[in-house]
Amino acid sequence: MRKGYVVVRIEKPSEGDSFGTTKCLDCDLKTEVDAFLKGLEKTKTFSYVDTTNIFLWGHSLGGIIAPMMANKMKVKGVVGFGTALSSWYEYVLDLQRLQPVLLGDNNYSEIEENVKTSISFFYDYLILKKTPAELEKNEVYKKFMT
Numbered sequence: 001m002r003k004g005y006v007v008v009r010i011e012k013p014s015e016g017d018s019f020g021t022t023k024c025l026d027c028d029l030k031t032e033v034d035a036f037l038k039g040l041e042k043t044k045t046f047s048y049v050d051t052t053n054i055f056l057w058g059h060s061l062g063g064i065i066a067p068m069m070a071n072k073m074k075v076k077g078v079v080g081f082g083t084a085l086s087s088w089y090e091y092v093l094d095l096q097r098l099q100p101v102l103l104g105d106n107n108y109s110e111i112e113e114n115v116k117t118s119i120s121f122f123y124d125y126l127i128l129k130k131t132p133a134e135l136e137k138n139e140v141y142k143k144f145m146t
Contacts, residue, residue: 006049010039033068040073055079064088089126093118117144 013021054075058066063083084091096118124130
């Protein structure tokens with residue numbers, strides 16, 4: 001507060017100092033946004049926070065989540081850094097290729113096979129809006145979803 005501002009870090013569910021929440025890998029996007037909104041609500045109760053001058057800073061997926069939060073709860077502004085500049089469909093396809101490698105999987109041919117499945121799976125899910133029940137009728141998707 002000596003410099004005239006406060007920084008509050010709200011962590012992803014079950015990550016870092018977060019506790020008592022759904023595991024991050026078990027959260028859907030809505031659950032995650034709701035968790036961040038609860039953190040923002042709590043931040044607004046602190047006596048030392050100027051609630052008319054709150055900015056949200058989002059890095060990576062946070063650059064997508066922060067604007068979603070701002071649509072639900074009034075803030076002065078949103079700052080995004082290192083976030084996606086593509087459609088959600090393209091973003092999740094990129095993640096299918098990148099995340100296994102970051103987690104130590106170097107079986108690139110298997111990763112590419114999963115990406116091929118991801119292309120049609122996410123097209124059906126995100127573009128054609130098929131439900132999980134409809135997707136499970138496809139045996140390849142059913143294996144992919146488990």
